[in-house]
Amino acid sequence: xxxxxxxxxxxxxxxxxxxxxxxxxxxxxxxxxxxxxxxxxxxxxxxxxxxxxxxxxxxxxxxxxxxxxxxxxxxxxxxxxxxxxxxxxxxxxxxxxxxxxxxxxxxxxxxxxxxxxxxxxxxxxxxxxxxxxxxxxxxxxxxxxxxxxxxxxxxxxxxxxxxxxxxxxxxxxxxxxxxxxxxxxxxxxxxxxxxxxxxxxxxxxxxxxxxxxxxxxxxxxxxxxxxxxxxxxxxxxxxxxxxxxxxxxxxxxxxxxxxxxxxxxxxxxxxxxxxxxxxxxxxxxxxxxxxxxxxxxxxxxxxxxxxxxxxxxxxxxxxxxxxxxxxxxxxxxxxxxxxxxxxxxxxxxxxxxxxxxxxxxxxxxxxxxxxxxxxxxxxxxxxxxxxxxxxxxxxxxxxxxxxxxxxxxxxxxxxxxxxxxxxxxxxxxxxxxxxxxxxxxxxxxxxxxxxxxx
Numbered sequence: 001x002x003x004x005x006x007x008x009x010x011x012x013x014x015x016x017x018x019x020x021x022x023x024x025x026x027x028x029x030x031x032x033x034x035x036x037x038x039x040x041x042x043x044x045x046x047x048x049x050x051x052x053x054x055x056x057x058x059x060x061x062x063x064x065x066x067x068x069x070x071x072x073x074x075x076x077x078x079x080x081x082x083x084x085x086x087x088x089x090x091x092x093x094x095x096x097x098x099x100x101x102x103x104x105x106x107x108x109x110x111x112x113x114x115x116x117x118x119x120x121x122x123x124x125x126x127x128x129x130x131x132x133x134x135x136x137x138x139x140x141x142x143x144x145x146x147x148x149x150x151x152x153x154x155x156x157x158x159x160x161x162x163x164x165x166x167x168x169x170x171x172x173x174x175x176x177x178x179x180x181x182x183x184x185x186x187x188x189x190x191x192x193x194x195x196x197x198x199x200x201x202x203x204x205x206x207x208x209x210x211x212x213x214x215x216x217x218x219x220x221x222x223x224x225x226x227x228x229x230x231x232x233x234x235x236x237x238x239x240x241x242x243x244x245x246x247x248x249x250x251x252x253x254x255x256x257x258x259x260x261x262x263x264x265x266x267x268x269x270x271x272x273x274x275x276x277x278x279x280x281x282x283x284x285x286x287x288x289x290x291x292x293x294x295x296x297x298x299x300x301x302x303x304x305x306x307x308x309x310x311x312x313x314x315x316x317x318x319x320x321x322x323x324x325x326x327x328x329x330x331x332x333x334x335x336x337x338x339x340x341x342x343x344x345x346x347x348x349x350x351x352x353x354x355x356x357x358x359x360x361x362x363x364x365x366x367x368x369x370x371x372x373x374x375x376x377x378x379x380x381x382x383x384x385x386x387x388x389x390x391x392x393x394x395x396x397x398x399x400x401x402x403x404x405x406x407x408x409x410x411x412x413x414x415x416x417x418x419x420x421x422x423x424x425x426x427x428x429x430x431x432x433x434x435x436x437x438x439x440x441x442x443x444x445x446x447x448x449x450x451x452x453x454x
Contacts, residue, residue, distance in 0.1 A: 221252025
């Protein structure tokens with residue numbers, strides 16, 4: 001069991017989920033502000049209006065990150081806090097907040113990994129067509145320019161877009177997330193194309209300003225786990241993960257192949273070419289801005305076996321198989337097979353940009369938050385990630401989701417993913433047992449994971 005010498009141990013969070021202060025200091029509204037203020041859209045009417053009040057408590061939170069021993073923090077920026085109308089006038093007070101936050105992190109030797117877009121699209125631009133508007137990639141490039149001009153001298157690692165499949169499908173096709181639309185399949189693929197153009201233009205902007213930048217997206221998608229280690233099952237799991245023969249935006253390579261190879265998956269074009277914007281081919285040069293590392297958000301996978309023809313067959317979970325409080329299956333092998341398959345395809349070092357679980361957490365009578373399931377879950381996943389490294393997969397870092405409990409989108413404050421517990425009535429922070437455990441893992445560069453002989 002081993003991790004590289006300069007492995008990055010971190011944790012992550014997102015602007016709308018923790019900042020609060022949704023109308024403070026000239027911030028414009030986002031689609032999530034509008035969505036959460038519509039009755040019945042979010043669990044018990046929760047919103048990110050206050051959330052963890054990180055906007056006012058960032059210094060305390062950075063001090064807690066330092067106490068945990070984090071080497072890096074993956075944060076996201078609120079586009080509408082920086083440009084209230086999405087384009088045009090820069091809100092100096094909003095940008096100054098991130099300027100102070102970056103300085104606070106660096107003062108504690110915590111490297112910032114900055115995500116430019118984690119779903120909180122400016123409401124003003126949504127009214128101009130949002131991601132359906134071809135101009136959206138230019139809007140995003142303008143926003144990126146404003147950010148890089150201010151922060152680029154200190155920020156080296158960038159995530160352009162977080163989980164594009166999620167906000168495209170859940171936000172624009174099923175309406176479960178903001179902005180709550182129910183658009184057509186063709187609209188979904190048009191949005192996807194524009195999002196990929198936004199990645200391309202943002203990457204060009206960043207690299208022009210700082211050529212030594214490290215850039216990726218935080219991708220997610222279907223992960224196949226072979227039911228057995230037979231060659232047939234392994235190949236079936238790989239095919240399941242990258243199969244784009246159906247017009248399905250959940251496939252990770254639908255988003256990654258254009259960036260890395262300059263073309264959409266060949267096997268998928270038969271079913272989706274008619275859904276893409278006319279003349280999409282001319283945009284591929286802009287989209288083809290390859291990653292420097294592969295950012296992967298991963299929480300679970302599906303067990304796959306091969307049928308008699310070698311086709312992937314999803315295997316049902318056994319009765320009573322472990323699930324998190326979100327009812328997500330616990331499948332720690334995903335941090336072995338996911339990185340392995342991705343490295344085989346893209347030949348990039350793998351950084352886990354999100355991984356964690358929703359637990360049944362509260363402050364006990366002894367004043368502590370005991371969360372042994374989170375410790376066990378994280379340990380199991382990290383052991384499999386280490387195994388991938390031992391089998392030749394270059395691994396660059398791991399960001400636990402999340403460093404702090406926060407607003408979990410349509411689920412409101414119901415779920416607790418954090419290493420730090422938040423009492424939302426008082427905003428009191430309490431480090432969970434998992435935070436102290438993770439501190440030991442970081443200090444030992446992962447050696448403590450096998451301290452008990454595992």
